Amino acid sequence: MTRLGRRGIGAIVGLLCGVLALGPALGKGFLLRYDLVFVPRLALSDRTLGVDGSVPRAVPNDFVVAVLSHLAPGWIVEKCLLLAVFVLAGAGVGALSRSRLGAAAAALVACWNPYVAERLSIGHWGYLLGYACVPFLVRAAGDVRAGRRRAGARLGVWLLLSAATGSTGAVLGMIATLAVLLVPSRGNRLERGELAWAAGVFVLANATWWFSYLFLAPSQSTSQLGVDAFMSRADTPWGVVGSLLTGGGIWNSGVWFAERSSVVVSCLALLAVLLCVAVAVADRVWREGPALGGLVVAGLLGLVLAAASALPVGRELMTAVITDLPGGGLLRDAQKFAGLWLILVAVLGGRLVERVRRFGVSAGVQGGVAVALVVASWPVVTLTGFAWGAGGAFRAVDYPPAYTAMAARIDALPAGAVAVFPWSQYRQYGWDDDVVLLDPWQRLVDRNVLVNDDLPLVGGQVVPGESPQAARITAAVHSGRDILPTLREQGVRYVLVETDQPVGAGEPDLSSVRRIAAEPGLRLYDLGGDVRGPAPGPGDRYTGWLLAALALLGVAARLVLDSLRDIRTFALTRG
Amino acid sequence: MGESNKKVLYNVGGAVVGAVLATVAIFGLIAQQGSVTQPQKFSSTINYNQ
Incomplete structure (x- = not known):
């Protein structure tokens, strides 16, 4: 052995x-x-x-x-x-x-x-x-x-x-x-x-x-x-x-x-x-x-x-x-x-x-x-x-069926970004033992999802986020005015509300907005009409990935060359 | 120091270290268990460091 x-x-x-x-x-x-x-x-x-x-x-x-x-x-x-x-x-x-x-x-x-x-x-x-x-x-x-x-x-x-x-x-x-x-x-x-x-x-x-x-x-x-x-x-x-x-x-x-x-x-x-x-x-x-x-x-x-x-x-x-x-x-x-x-x-x-x-x-x-x-x-x-x-404290949990059903529903909708409310970045779900968790919707669905990327800390401090789109929505939420028009301006067509989360001040009034889906803990609203989507990214936006592919090719080439050199050296020493 | 003395020293030292480590481990477990609390206050904001 x-x-x-x-x-x-x-x-x-x-x-x-x-x-x-x-x-x-x-x-x-x-x-x-x-x-x-x-x-x-x-x-x-x-x-x-x-x-x-x-x-x-x-x-x-x-x-x-x-x-x-x-x-x-x-x-x-x-x-x-x-x-x-x-x-x-x-x-x-x-x-x-x-x-x-x-x-x-x-x-x-x-x-x-x-x-x-x-x-x-x-x-x-x-x-x-x-x-x-x-x-x-x-x-x-x-x-x-x-x-x-x-x-x-x-x-x-x-x-x-x-x-x-x-x-x-x-x-x-x-x-x-x-x-x-x-x-x-x-x-x-x-x-x-x-x-x-x-x-x-x-x-x-x-x-x-x-x-x-x-x-x-x-x-x-x-x-x-x-x-x-x-x-x-x-x-x-x-x-x-x-x-x-x-x-x-x-x-x-x-x-x-x-x-x-x-x-x-x-x-x-x-x-x-x-x-x-x-x-x-x-x-x-x-x-x-x-x-x-x-x-x-x-x-x-x-x-x-x-x-x-x-x-x-x-x-x-x-x-x-x-x-x-x-x-x-x-x-x-x-x-x-x-x-x-x-x-x-x-x-x-x-x-x-x-x-x-x-x-x-x-x-x-x-x-x-x-x-x-x-x-x-x-x-x-x-x-x-x-x-x-x-x-x-570390436990394995499943997303509730409501989440997977809602994610599938959103993915099947016509184009338009989704904004998730309450307007905060972290959640505490009963089904996840109320552990603090980054909002999962940016990963659950295959489309642009806007969340508030400000980081609230104990003591009332808030570390500002980096998304200009989210910052504009945050400003509207804080002022309590023109939230829906601001959402549309940022390319948002759908609003997903997580009803089991604590609600802060300035949440949008969606009573006049068409609700298109409801699951336990979740409501989905359609702001309607065509919204201006995000401008298509520049054609060269994949440059970083092309450079990374070059690194991959370079390493692969060196592996092959080193192997060939070893074979040659072995052959010479045997011969 | 003779080899037999060294051997005794090593074994006694090892036993002492083992006893200290076992005591500290129990101390740590008690500290961990004592820290388990349930949040009592509702807050409208979920903080990153709570």
């Missing part, structure tokens, strides 16, 4: 973590919470391609989901993608470890930490898949530095996969890749061609979102309010930096885990992380080659970026970058960069456990594994609330 390697062990530990973390959410149905919105079948449309003129927030990951949900039901696609986060993260850090015990311990840290738990809880699955790609990119870039066969092609493949997870995942991956390629390392000279290759694949593969963002989306700068609202926060008694060191610190207190606020539990987590770092410093791990050296640089950079906006000097700097520079909005919600730090901590956690075992063996303890495994359990011990779907 073939023994499992480090990568296999890491993958199995990751899978076990995924099953334990998702728990009841793995049943038939959808896990729907915050920004985690999957639907039975996501349409392939200009919206999923990010070329409809809206801000491309879920591009190209929504495209990936749309393609996959044509092959399997949406809930299966969701579960596979969520489990893939755990399996990939575990396998990736396992491959960066030196032993199978170290791989298991590293995988446990990578898959069971506040970063994964909080980002899963808020529904940022694309970030997490990007996080899971980081160790593979580190390994591939390290192999490029070492001049190993096919390493450049492998790096290209992982850059493509990382790009498919969305902008945040791609940027996390590129930071790690550049760090490994550029970090000084004795005996591992960098070929400039390989650096250009990595940069070229990254730029082309990610054109799906940057092209749309720069040339198609409305050019509004990020508001100061948004910078303040989304900066890292302390979810432990150890301040922002202490929280980030242990992988927490997300801005949204709604997804914090209760035990993190305990001095005892969070202190143990912090001590464990500091111990991992101390062992790494004692071993001078950054000298062990470009992969580890680069990961150290990337991890520290991620930590600095995540903490910067919460520190006095960094706060002004980050604010200026986010509000004034094109694309600076990527630095908003900077806690996401702590993912790089967590991958580093995972690898160092594996080494800590290896050291404990070595100490046991040197003391004459047979195997020395038992105590090492006890030490390896610290991630689970300090985050027990993540177990079994966050204590049952």
Whole structure:
């Protein structure tokens, strides 16, 4: 029987973590919470391609989901993608470890930490898949530095996969890749061609979102309010930096885990992380080659970026970058960069456990594994609330039949955009345990759906949205006048009212409007007449996708060329 | 330090670490269970961070 390697062990530990973390959410149905919105079948449309003129927030990951949900039901696609986060993260850090015990311990840290738990809880699955790609990119870039066969092609493949997870995942991956390629390392000279290759694949593969963002989306700068609202926060008694060191610190207190606020539990987590770092410093791990050296640089950079906006000097700097520079909005919600730090901590956690075992063996303890495994359990011990779907909070639910029937009805209607009321972005459905959820109608139907994209926060703050169309409707709703004419001006023909949602002030009076469908909790109205639809997008709006296709072709060509070169070398050495 | 002393130290240290981790795990579970609450107030606005 073939023994499992480090990568296999890491993958199995990751899978076990995924099953334990998702728990009841793995049943038939959808896990729907915050920004985690999957639907039975996501349409392939200009919206999923990010070329409809809206801000491309879920591009190209929504495209990936749309393609996959044509092959399997949406809930299966969701579960596979969520489990893939755990399996990939575990396998990736396992491959960066030196032993199978170290791989298991590293995988446990990578898959069971506040970063994964909080980002899963808020529904940022694309970030997490990007996080899971980081160790593979580190390994591939390290192999490029070492001049190993096919390493450049492998790096290209992982850059493509990382790009498919969305902008945040791609940027996390590129930071790690550049760090490994550029970090000084004795005996591992960098070929400039390989650096250009990595940069070229990254730029082309990610054109799906940057092209749309720069040339198609409305050019509004990020508001100061948004910078303040989304900066890292302390979810432990150890301040922002202490929280980030242990992988927490997300801005949204709604997804914090209760035990993190305990001095005892969070202190143990912090001590464990500091111990991992101390062992790494004692071993001078950054000298062990470009992969580890680069990961150290990337991890520290991620930590600095995540903490910067919460520190006095960094706060002004980050604010200026986010509000004034094109694309600076990527630095908003900077806690996401702590993912790089967590991958580093995972690898160092594996080494800590290896050291404990070595100490046991040197003391004459047979195997020395038992105590090492006890030490390896610290991630689970300090985050027990993540177990079994966050204590049952993660559940699988089905959309009520009324929703699927209404979606089919809307899709069959003549052209015209749909506006969803009450005019707010988030919902709480009784059938989804009243969990806060991004309105699902933009994904449930295959047409332009307008929702209020302002983000209301506890305390009365509202982070302005980015859709000019929605902003005009918001203004009309707030004034309480001319709501229906404004809707028509924005190309809206149909109004969908969710009657089971809390109603704010200024909702439109639809008593004189023809109701064309009614389902439990839903009413659909037709404003009538022909409405001016959105102007057709520019013919070159698919340029980003053409550039991404070039990246795909380039990587495929390099794979073929490397294979041919290997065959030729093999033939020459045999002949 | 002799090998037998090292072995005792390792085993005792391991047992202490295990006991501490088990205690903290129970502490964390209690903290998690104690945090489960039902929202009591109706609000006309659903906030992103509630």
